[in-house]
Amino acid sequence: MIKLNKLLMLVAVTSLVAATAARGAAPLPQYAHDKSLGVGSCANSLCHGAVETWKDSNVLQNEYVTWSRSDKHARSYSVLLNERSKEIVKKLGLPEPAHKSDLCLDCHTHNPKPAQRGEGFQITDGVVCDACHGPADRWIKSHVEPDATHANNVARGMYPTNDDVARARLCLSCHVGNQEKFVTHKIMAAGHPRMSFELDTFTHIGPAHFKIDADWIKRKGSWDGVRAWAIGQAVTAQELLALLQSPRGRDGLFPELVLFDCHSCHHPMADKRNTAARVGAGPGFVRLNDASLLMLRQISRQVSPDEAANFAQQVTRLHKSIATGTDSLAQARTVEHLITAMIPKISAHRFKGEDVKAMLLGLVDDGLAGQYADYQGAEQAVMAVQSVAEFMGRHKLLRTQSVRPAMKRLLAVVARDEKYQPAAFEQALRDLKAGIQSGAIK
Ligand code: HEC
Ligand code: HEC
Ligand code: HEC
Ligand code: HEC
Numbered sequence: 001m002i003k004l005n006k007l008l009m010l011v012a013v014t015s016l017v018a019a020t021a022a023r024g025a026a027p028l029p030q031y032a033h034d035k036s037l038g039v040g041s042c043a044n045s046l047c048h049g050a051v052e053t054w055k056d057s058n059v060l061q062n063e064y065v066t067w068s069r070s071d072k073h074a075r076s077y078s079v080l081l082n083e084r085s086k087e088i089v090k091k092l093g094l095p096e097p098a099h100k101s102d103l104c105l106d107c108h109t110h111n112p113k114p115a116q117r118g119e120g121f122q123i124t125d126g127v128v129c130d131a132c133h134g135p136a137d138r139w140i141k142s143h144v145e146p147d148a149t150h151a152n153n154v155a156r157g158m159y160p161t162n163d164d165v166a167r168a169r170l171c172l173s174c175h176v177g178n179q180e181k182f183v184t185h186k187i188m189a190a191g192h193p194r195m196s197f198e199l200d201t202f203t204h205i206g207p208a209h210f211k212i213d214a215d216w217i218k219r220k221g222s223w224d225g226v227r228a229w230a231i232g233q234a235v236t237a238q239e240l241l242a243l244l245q246s247p248r249g250r251d252g253l254f255p256e257l258v259l260f261d262c263h264s265c266h267h268p269m270a271d272k273r274n275t276a277a278r279v280g281a282g283p284g285f286v287r288l289n290d291a292s293l294l295m296l297r298q299i300s301r302q303v304s305p306d307e308a309a310n311f312a313q314q315v316t317r318l319h320k321s322i323a324t325g326t327d328s329l330a331q332a333r334t335v336e337h338l339i340t341a342m343i344p345k346i347s348a349h350r351f352k353g354e355d356v357k358a359m360l361l362g363l364v365d366d367g368l369a370g371q372y373a374d375y376q377g378a379e380q381a382v383m384a385v386q387s388v389a390e391f392m393g394r395h396k397l398l399r400t401q402s403v404r405p406a407m408k409r410l411l412a413v414v415a416r417d418e419k420y421q422p423a424a425f426e427q428a429l430r431d432l433k434a435g436i437q438s439g440a441i442k
Contacts, residue, residue, distance in 0.1 A: 029110070118137060168228075177239070262417070294381070303345045397441055
């Protein structure tokens with residue numbers, strides 16, 4: 001009997017390990033087994049709390065100062081004490097205030113289980129170093145030894161934030177949500193802001209407390225903003241499709257509405273958009289939030305051109321299956337699997353000038369063909385265009401000043417979702433296209 005139990009446990013553990021491996025290895029810091037030590041352990045002025053950067057160190061050493069002074073993660077817990085949070089909790093009828101509810105704490109601070117909290121850990125400190133870099137208990141001492149390597153730190157529980165897929169899973173766990181935690185339509189209707197995230201853009205506006213230079217690359221491997229953007233899109237789509245298939249992807253009679261395009265429901269009736277026509281599902285249908293899928297269509301053309309047509313077709317089939325209610329979950333699984341297979345290809349791909357230019361023009365042409373008539377697609381397209389145009393600028397493929405005015409207008413057009421005008425967006429895209437053509441460096 002004991003043997004059978006053990007065997008069953010082993011099977012359960014093995015399949016859990018296999019599932020984790022399939023999703024991209026390391027457990028997220030919140031669920032890791034080591035103890036989190038809290039920000040006090042990193043903040044000493046001889047450690048990461050220096051006011052000035054150190055010249056002879058390979059990291060900046062002022063990370064704590066950057067984080068505590070300018071990073072919103074240092075204030076994310078205190079958000080839970082504000083009026084808006086009180087209002088949300090009241091509308092939801094939660095039994096506890098926001099700063100006591102795991103529902104909110106899971107994203108607004110580092111919230112490991114009590115047994116994984118070290119002595120200096122304070123729940124009130126917000127999204128601290130341990131929340132991204134992993135619980136420091138087993139690596140705090142060894143990571144400063146002269147022979148410390150990144151691989152050894154990771155083996156001792158440091159989270160591999162340098163790895164695009166791992167970083168995407170980490171950031172997206174709070175910024176988009178996953179099967180463990182997400183901001184449901186109910187929470188949004190109670191007053192929570194809509195989520196909007198793009199990995200490359202958000203990595204830099206933090207502001208970054210790190211510098212990618214030759215030394216970083218030597219210690220940690222390659223860094224490529226376009227690849228990070230592409231991985232971010234793939235992981236977002238994967239998480240959303242997984243949610244759609246899970247029991248948490250339902251809310252009463254309906255599927256969970258945050259998985260759909262907000263503006264397919266939330267716009268005045270007089271404002272005729274007919275965006276459903278573009279996915280061939282006919283008028284009056286609730287569209288899946290397909291912003292990332294639209295981006296992946298461009299990405300797949302570069303990283304797996306043989307499969308790009310099939311990918312586009314399967315996405316169209318997904319929209320139709322949702323409209324008709326036939327096999328939609330099976331079709332969601334099919335698309336999710338295609339993305340899972342695409343991720344290692346994106347990771348291995350070295351984005352070259354031509355790929356990036358083709359993606360940029362592809363994004364613009366999709367926009368001109370009315371593919372981003374809904375707001376969320378347009379918003380992602382703008383962040384994508386920005387990442388890709390910056391990449392081209394850095395690699396001397398584009399004179400960025402030639403696209404700057406159009407870029408500014410694009411940002412203005414998507415600044416407020418309620419004010420979004422597809423026609424203004426298309427006009428700015430046309431200007432952008434002209435800018436790309438005149439600014440291209442051969
Ligand atoms: C899945 C993660 C997640 C969960 C769960 C979550 N939030 Fe948030 N919340 C965020 C993120 C990320 C932002 C920032 C959004 C942005 O600006 O892009 C945010 C923003 C907010 C804001 C607006 C920020 C401000 O400065 O006022 C409030 C208020 C808020 N959340 C309250 C709550 C409350 C209350 C709960 C629990 C009922 C909650 N959140 C649950 C991730 C989450
Ligand atoms: C929201 C997530 C997040 C938080 C919170 C965070 N970091 Fe980071 N940190 C990153 C990312 C992403 C990188 C860049 C990738 C990398 O170097 O692994 C990074 C890089 C670093 C680096 C390495 C730079 C290099 O050249 O190798 C140090 C040191 C660092 N962070 C220290 C800290 C300290 C100290 C804190 C707390 C005060 C902190 N971080 C909080 C995400 C975070
Ligand atoms: C444990 C949850 C959590 C994780 C992990 C996390 N964030 Fe956040 N992040 C938040 C919350 C909550 C806020 C909103 C704070 C506020 O509004 O004051 C936020 C805010 C931000 C902001 C400021 C956005 C704005 O509107 O100004 C940026 C940028 C950001 N996060 C980037 C990242 C990146 C990049 C990563 C991954 C390296 C990451 N975050 C990981 C929870 C998280
Ligand atoms: C399938 C249609 C549908 C989709 C998709 C949808 N919503 Fe809603 N939303 C509704 C309905 C219905 C209500 C309830 C309106 C009421 O109470 O009068 C609502 C209420 C709201 C409210 C509260 C407004 C009020 O009048 O009380 C907010 C805020 C909101 N939704 C935001 C969003 C966001 C953000 C998204 C996308 C992430 C989204 N919704 C997606 C149908 C939808």
